[in-house]
Amino acid sequence: MAWKVGGAIALLLVLFGMAGTAAVGPEADRAVSRQAYRVPAEIPFPDDNPYTPAKAELGRRLFFDPILSGDYSRACVSCHVPDLGWADGRARALSRHDGVMDLRTPTLLNLAWQERLGWDGKFRDLETVAFLPITAAGNMNLSTVEALRRLTADASYAKAFADAFADPEITKDRVEDALATFERLIVSGPTPFDRWIAGDETAIDTAAKRGFDLFNGKARCAACHSGWSFTDGSFHDIGTAKGADIGRGRFFPNSPALLYAFKTPGLRSVAERAPYMHDGSLPTLEAVVDLYDRGGIERPSRSPDIRPLGLSAREKADLLAFLRTLSTKSGTVPAMAELPPIAPRPSAAR
Ligand code: HEC
Ligand code: HEC
Known part of the structure; x- marks a missing residue:
């Protein structure tokens, strides 16, 4: 199955006509x-956040990078694990504090087509969700200001944002747009x-x-x-x-x-x-x-x-x-093998 990306919003099921099928019953x-x-x-992409390869690549890097957690211990991939159907195999997600969260980590598969996110539908779209785990105290626990400061201080990120947005400024919106663009590529094989x-x-x-x-x-x-x-x-x-x-x-x-x-x-x-x-x-x-x-x-x-x-x-x-029969063992995301390496980070004191 070849996924085409880069098209505008509309995405339609290719329904092959049943005309001529004579079977009954x-x-x-x-x-x-x-x-x-x-x-x-x-894959559908919204008009105000269209697909570009540079943005998707940046989103992928952010998704895997513990730079976005306060003590550099977590990234999105800590809970949305590709090999576990983009969930974490736990009954409920691990809180950074003692114990677990109230909810199980949902899969990120095929969310490009979903209109409401979150188990109770409280999130509007992938862009809206993207920063919430980063700043949540029980989760990645990093303030917006500090997240943007860290990314700005990293020359390779400055370049990646410049490539993705034709401008090197690193903003919360751009982090959200990049993460959401990557997440829309998480589709079933x-x-x-x-x-x-x-x-x-x-x-x-x-x-x-x-x-x-x-x-x-x-x-x-x-x-x-x-x-x-x-x-x-x-x-x-x-x-x-x-x-x-x-x-x-x-x-x-x-x-x-x-x-x-x-x-x-x-x-x-x-x-x-x-x-x-x-x-x-x-x-x-x-x-x-x-x-x-x-x-x-x-x-x-x-x-x-x-x-x-x-x-x-x-x-x-x-x-x-x-x-x-709804499972596949591979091919859940394009070019998974080419993940950017996660650079070693200082292990900050807790
Ligand atoms: C009335 C709508 C409805 C029907 C009918 C229904 N489901 Fe569900 N299904 C849901 C909802 C809603 C959930 C999530 C419930 C929750 O999280 O508490 C769910 C959860 C599941 C899950 C767990 C998925 C996961 O990732 O946790 C499986 C598997 C499943 N359903 C299979 C089935 C099968 C098989 C049938 C037919 C026997 C079925 N469902 C009928 C609405 C439905
Ligand atoms: C500690 C585990 C954990 C980490 C780390 C984590 N998530 Fe999640 N994620 C969850 C849980 C639990 C939910 C369910 C939240 C809810 O429904 O209110 C969720 C829900 C989501 C959803 C909505 C999915 C759906 O089916 O509705 C998206 C999108 C998402 N996370 C993206 C991310 C991104 C992007 C990151 C990194 C910035 C991230 N998550 C980091 C546990 C985690």
Whole structure:
């Protein structure tokens, strides 16, 4: 799959016409479902922060550089780890203070297409999120002033900003734009599922094909995990959360349906990202499927698409087989092998 970058905003699913397909019945239904999961041909970039190679390269360097944490101990990549599906494999992110944060680190895969970010949707776009972990005391713990001072004092950064913005000044906005540009390049590589969608019947086995039908049919997963990256970008109560964190409900106290509503995560590479859910409460994909089969906690906020499913052991295994076809072992980001080396930094006193 060749990703084209540099196009303007619009990015459209290439839907190959189904005209001429004569099949009827379940096979035809499956063919229609398959078309809905074709990957887009281009990554969308906003008009006010268009892609340039120099900006992306600068963003990549910043993403991996502990210069952006107070004691030079953390970078974005400390928690968004490419080999762990761009998450960190922990139930909840490690706080710099003792203990953990309230939330699990989400994947950064395919966020270029997402309109709202954060488990509860509190972030508007990738630019808005970029500086927050840097200044958060429990996270990277570096003031904006000090971050900009450090970068400005480094001649190689001055050059990199000049290349990226045609001007050497280093500002918070430019750091955000560069990080966001890099993050938009974090897209899934081609999976066995994609080869199947493209017509290779041997790319996934029959259990996974039955799982795909369940996903789109009896198990109703596609009601929320829709489209090629398997998310509707929306928020739902799936009947699992019960703690103090009421998710999106906090912003909409008059919408009972948003109580305990969290963002639908995309499911690409999901098998590499255990544990699961906003609070890391489910250790395995098996546990996730069991939860959906039970239907979660019955309460007014629970989505109408969640209810006991009555899946047999074989159906559960089929669903799992399907979910595992959404993984690829490599190619998650262009030119990962050419990461800029992280220069040694003074180990500042804590
Ligand atoms: C200590 C671990 C940690 C570090 C370091 C970290 N993040 Fe995160 N990141 C998280 C957690 C936890 C969340 C979920 C926050 C929320 O939903 O409120 C998150 C959420 C995000 C999101 C939103 C993703 C989504 O699916 O909505 C983006 C984008 C992001 N981080 C980018 C970054 C960038 C850029 C950096 C470096 C400047 C960074 N993160 C550093 C843990 C971390
Ligand atoms: C009503 C919408 C909805 C339906 C239907 C639904 N999901 Fe989800 N799914 C979500 C939401 C929302 C979350 C995140 C919940 C949380 O973090 O507490 C989620 C989380 C997940 C996760 C964990 C992903 C991660 O990164 O943590 C998996 C796996 C998953 N769903 C698979 C499925 C499967 C399989 C089905 C069908 C049996 C299904 N979902 C049906 C909305 C839905």
